[in-house]
Amino acid sequence: MVGHTQTVLDPEAVRFAARLYAELTDGYPLREAVSRAQRAVTTHEVVLLGDDALRFEHLTRSEPWIDERQPRGNLPARSKFFFGRGRELVRLAQRLAQPPCVVVLSGAPAIGKTSLALEAANRNAWRFPGGVAYAACPDDAPSTAADLFNQLAEGLQVQPQSFAPKAVSAELVAYARLQPTLFVLDNAHALPEGELAQVQQFLRQLGGGSAAIIVSRLSLLLEKVPAAAPLLVHQGVGTQAATYQALYLARQRNIPLETSEAQEIAVASDGHPRLVELLVVHAGRRDLRAVLEQVRARQGDFQAQLERIYAWSAKRLGKRHRGAWQALLLFPANIAPEMLLQRAATHEGVQALREAALADFDPEIQAWRWHATVSEYARGHFPLSEDMRRKRWAELLPTWRAWAARLSSEDRRAVTQLEAQEGNLRAMLAEWRSLPEAGMLELVRSLHRALPAPDRTLRLRAFEVEVYRVWAALASQEKERAEALWMLGCALGAVGQREAALQATQEAVSLYRQLAQANPQAFLPDLAASLHNLGARLSEVGQREAALKAALESVSIRRQLARDNPRAFLPRLILSLSMLVRVLEHYPTQDGCAALAEGLAEARTLAAEHALEHLDRLAELQQRYQRVCA
Numbered sequence: 001m002v003g004h005t006q007t008v009l010d011p012e013a014v015r016f017a018a019r020l021y022a023e024l025t026d027g028y029p030l031r032e033a034v035s036r037a038q039r040a041v042t043t044h045e046v047v048l049l050g051d052d053a054l055r056f057e058h059l060t061r062s063e064p065w066i067d068e069r070q071p072r073g074n075l076p077a078r079s080k081f082f083f084g085r086g087r088e089l090v091r092l093a094q095r096l097a098q099p100p101c102v103v104v105l106s107g108a109p110a111i112g113k114t115s116l117a118l119e120a121a122n123r124n125a126w127r128f129p130g131g132v133a134y135a136a137c138p139d140d141a142p143s144t145a146a147d148l149f150n151q152l153a154e155g156l157q158v159q160p161q162s163f164a165p166k167a168v169s170a171e172l173v174a175y176a177r178l179q180p181t182l183f184v185l186d187n188a189h190a191l192p193e194g195e196l197a198q199v200q201q202f203l204r205q206l207g208g209g210s211a212a213i214i215v216s217r218l219s220l221l222l223e224k225v226p227a228a229a230p231l232l233v234h235q236g237v238g239t240q241a242a243t244y245q246a247l248y249l250a251r252q253r254n255i256p257l258e259t260s261e262a263q264e265i266a267v268a269s270d271g272h273p274r275l276v277e278l279l280v281v282h283a284g285r286r287d288l289r290a291v292l293e294q295v296r297a298r299q300g301d302f303q304a305q306l307e308r309i310y311a312w313s314a315k316r317l318g319k320r321h322r323g324a325w326q327a328l329l330l331f332p333a334n335i336a337p338e339m340l341l342q343r344a345a346t347h348e349g350v351q352a353l354r355e356a357a358l359a360d361f362d363p364e365i366q367a368w369r370w371h372a373t374v375s376e377y378a379r380g381h382f383p384l385s386e387d388m389r390r391k392r393w394a395e396l397l398p399t400w401r402a403w404a405a406r407l408s409s410e411d412r413r414a415v416t417q418l419e420a421q422e423g424n425l426r427a428m429l430a431e432w433r434s435l436p437e438a439g440m441l442e443l444v445r446s447l448h449r450a451l452p453a454p455d456r457t458l459r460l461r462a463f464e465v466e467v468y469r470v471w472a473a474l475a476s477q478e479k480e481r482a483e484a485l486w487m488l489g490c491a492l493g494a495v496g497q498r499e500a501a502l503q504a505t506q507e508a509v510s511l512y513r514q515l516a517q518a519n520p521q522a523f524l525p526d527l528a529a530s531l532h533n534l535g536a537r538l539s540e541v542g543q544r545e546a547a548l549k550a551a552l553e554s555v556s557i558r559r560q561l562a563r564d565n566p567r568a569f570l571p572r573l574i575l576s577l578s579m580l581v582r583v584l585e586h587y588p589t590q591d592g593c594a595a596l597a598e599g600l601a602e603a604r605t606l607a608a609e610h611a612l613e614h615l616d617r618l619a620e621l622q623q624r625y626q627r628v629c630a
Contacts, residue, residue, distance in 0.1 A: 002034055003047040009244060011081060015040035029055040042251050043244065071125030073132040074155030075184065078122045083245040084237030084271065085116050092120040092213070095229060096127060099180065099211040102203050102225050106216050107233035108302040110274035110373045113215045114186055116233060121184050121213060130179030130210070131156050133172075136186035138333045138423035143190055145169075145198035146462055146495070152183060154458035164496035165198060168458075173205045180209030188216040200224045236271025239263065245273065249280045268292040272302050274371060278309045281357035282316070310377040313356045324349025325358065326382045328375055330392050333423030341368045343399045344392065365417050390434050397439030400428075404446035415452055415460070422463050429466045437474055444471040448487065454494035464491040472504070479523075482511035486530055493537060502537040509534050509550075525569070528557040528576065535579050544587035551580040552592065555599050562603070566610040573603055574617055581624045593629035600625060 008016065016037045023033035031052035038046050095103050105113045118134075125132050135151035137143040146165040153160060153168050160171040175181065183206075191199065203212055203225045214228075236242060243259070243266045250257035257280065269275035279292070314322060324345035331340070338361070342350055350368065353359040359370040384392070407414035425447070432440050447467050451457075454464055468488035475481040489505035492498075509530045515523040531554035538547035554576040561569040577599050584592050600622055607614040 001047075001049045002030075003049070004041075004044065005047060006044045007240075007244075008041065009043065009081060009248070012041050012043070016046075024056055027055060027057070029053050043247060071122070071128070071132045072130070072156075073134065074151070075121055075125070075132040075134050076118060078118050079115050081245070081248055082115065082119045083248075083273070084241030085112070085119070088116055088231065088233065089120055089123065091231060092116075093124055095231075096120070096124045096182070096211050096213075099127075099209045100206045100227055102206070102212045102214060102228040103231050104214045104216060104228055105231050105233055106218055108272075109217060109376075110272070110306065110371055111233050111235075111302065112237065112273045113233050115273070117184055117186065117213045117215045121182060125182065128180045128182040128210070130176060130181035132182045132184065134184045134186070137188065137190035143195070143423075144462070145191065145195040145202075147459075148185060148191075148199065149202070150458040150461060156181065167496065169198070169202045169205075173202065173207075176206055176210035177208045180211075182210070183212040184215070185212065186215045188214050189218050197224075203228070236269065236275075237273060238271050239266045242266035242269065242271035242273075242276050245276050246280050249277055253281065255280060264292060269305065270302070272305065274373065275302070275305055275309060278313065278357050281355070282312070306373055307377070310374070311381075313358060314377075314381065317352055317356060321349050321352040322382060324353055325374075325378050326384060327392075328353075328359070328370060329378055329384050330389065330396065331424045332375075332427045333421065334372055334375055335362075335367050335369045335420055336424065337367050337403050337417070337421065339403055340396060340399055344396060365413075365420050367417070367420060390431060393428055393431070394436050394439060397436065397443055400425075401439070401442045401446045404443065404450050407450035409450055409452045414450060415457065418447075418450060419459055422460065426463060426466060429470050432470045432474070440470065441474045444468075444474065448484075454487075454491045461491065461494045465495060465497075467491075478511050478515060482508050482515065482526070482530070485511065486526075486533065489533060489537060493540070498537070498540045502534075502541055505530065505534050505537045524557055525561060525572075528554050528561065528572070531557070532576050532579055535583060539583055539586070544583065547583045548580075548587055548589065548592050551576065551583045552595050555580055555595060559599055559602055562606055566606045570603065570606050570611055570614060573599070573606075574614060574621070577603060577621055581621060581628065584628045585624075588628055593625070596625055596629065 002020070019037035019040055020033050023036050024030070028036070029052065031048065034046055034048045034052075092103060095101050105117055107113055121132050121134075133152040133155040135148040135155070137148065144165075146168070149165055149168040149172060152158075152172055156172075156175060158171050158175050160168045172183075176183075185199065188196070188199065203214075204227075206212060206227070237245070243262045246262035246265045247257060247259065249255075250262070262280075265276055265279045269279060314325065317325060327341070327345035327349070328334075328336075330336075330344050336344070341359075345353065350359070353368075353370075354361070358374050359368045361367075362369050407417060409415070428435065428440075428443075444467055448471065451460060451464055451467065454461055457464075465488070468484055468491050472481060472484040472488050475484045485504045485508035489501045489508060492501035492504060509527070512523055512527040512530045516527040531550045535547045535551035535554060538544075538550060555573070558569055558573040558576045562573045577596065580592065580596050580599070584596065600618060604615070604618050604622075607618060
């Protein structure tokens with residue numbers, strides 16, 4: 001018999017059983033199999049009674065197989081260890097089993113609402129073949145409904161035809177009606193009221209087998225979303241689960257902690273997960289018992305308990321490292337790249353924050369994270385004035401620029417890092433007029449090189465509009481301002497702001513025309529490309545005649561360039577011919593068809609002589625030409 005003297009944590013039970021059976025099927029005797037599997041159990045020694053020499057014979061070697069596949073979508077990885085909340089998980093499962101439904105998780109700060117939502121979403125993902133989409137509002141940075149919708153659409157790989165918020169929302173609703181989908185919206189209380197109304201409208205339209213979990217400190221949405229049901233998370237995880245959590249955290253941090261001490265922490269904290277974590281970190285302090293008494297005296301008021309623990313942490317940090325805590329206010333998204341936090345708080349300060357359980361390092365995105373309550377305490381007890389915040393941001397600009405310069409738009413991991421830091425960067429972009437121009441210009445240049453093209457991202461599109469708007473405002477040289485306006489037009493078009501996109505593109509064309517007149521060899525390619533974009537922008541707003549004129553000019557310039565350098569410019573000529581076909585489909589003219597026929601004939605000749613790989617694409621355009629101009 002193999003037995004356990006204590007309850008086994010779920011993930012450890014999975015690994016123990018997998019290792020045990022794998023070793024047995026490899027032919028090891030029971031004694032050795034149990035010994036090897038014991039490594040998976042951290043809370044106690046496994047008991048083995050009976051004949052420990054028993055073994056299987058004549059078995060084929062094998063390895064354990066554990067299905068760890070994530071559900072379709074962008075759901076963050078669940079916590080390695082999840083403690084307690086059994087009743088809440090059952091209630092969530094009961095609600096999600098009867099869609100359409102919207103469950104609103106609300107409760108005290110740091111009580112574990114997000115962890116519960118992620119655990120429930122992972123456990124119930126099998127109910128939603130359409131996938132699970134996750135989106136979060138930053139705690140202390142501007143956010144909109146459009147940001148959330150873009151995150152959800154990108155997570156499900158939904159490609160809307162238009163990127164206006166209503167259009168993206170409609171695409172998500174249509175997707176969810178065709179296949180049951182679960183949406184998880186985190187930190188919904190951070191949305192402004194007007195933006196929240198758009199989210200409410202989206203949730204009211206959910207039908208069929210789809211559902212949503214909303215995480216908020218407040219019981220939002222209940223009155224205006226008929227399908228919404230509340231689930232209050234106002235208590236801790238329970239004494240037993242909190243004890244296990246304390247023991248696990250202590251072992252992770254190599255902190256000596258007896259079971260009796262873990263139970264004291266669990267009782268004093270009412271099982272509040274964040275309080276447990278903070279108390280465990282300080283378990284070796286001489287005055288722990290006095291602090292436990294003070295925390296216990298405030299039982300039932302988690303905010304007051306957190307306040308007491310943070311005050312204790314601040315005392316332990318001392319004046320020397322309190323500035324490191326204050327430095328967290330420079331990062332409103334409650335996350336910071338490692339090089340940035342070390343620059344703002346010093347290496348010693350960062351380590352002090354980690355030792356006090358105020359910040360933890362996330363190796364996946366090479367950044368430090370901390371809970372929103374850590375920043376809230378700092379704002380209340382050692383705030384930064386607006387002038388000081390801007391001064392500190394100005395000092396960090398070179399480091400931000402160096403961080404962005406390391407990223408590549410072709411690397412998905414780099415894009416993930418940009419997405420994580422979006423809230424911090426947005427806050428600085430909003431204050432660009434108050435920051436050093438040279439530093440901001442270098443930063444937006446680096447961001448431009450790191451960002452994916454607007455048509456290759458959903459989540460970052462609105463952010464890119466801000467980046468390119470600031471770049472266009474700061475750029476003083478005509479060449480750079482033209483490029484910034486060109487990119488601004490692309491970004492505005494990607495988010496559905498067609499009139500603004502047209503205006504920016506027209507300004508870019510005007511600048512490139514002046515540059516090309518002065519230096520044709522250097523700037524004719526850019527003028528042709530900007531005219532190509534202008535044709536698309538004009539077509540979108542229904543100015544067909546003007547769109548045709550821009551497309552014809554782009555084709556004319558690129559024909560000239562392709563004659564001189566077919567390898568480099570033939571692909572671009574084909575793009576302009578394709579644009580001309582699209583314009584003629586809505587506005588066919590004799591002159592336009594004649595120019596298209598001449599361009600196609602010249603392109604086919606150049607392709608036959610220099611680039612055979614383009615002949616298929618040209619054949620397709622020829623067929624479209626015949627349909628339009630026959």
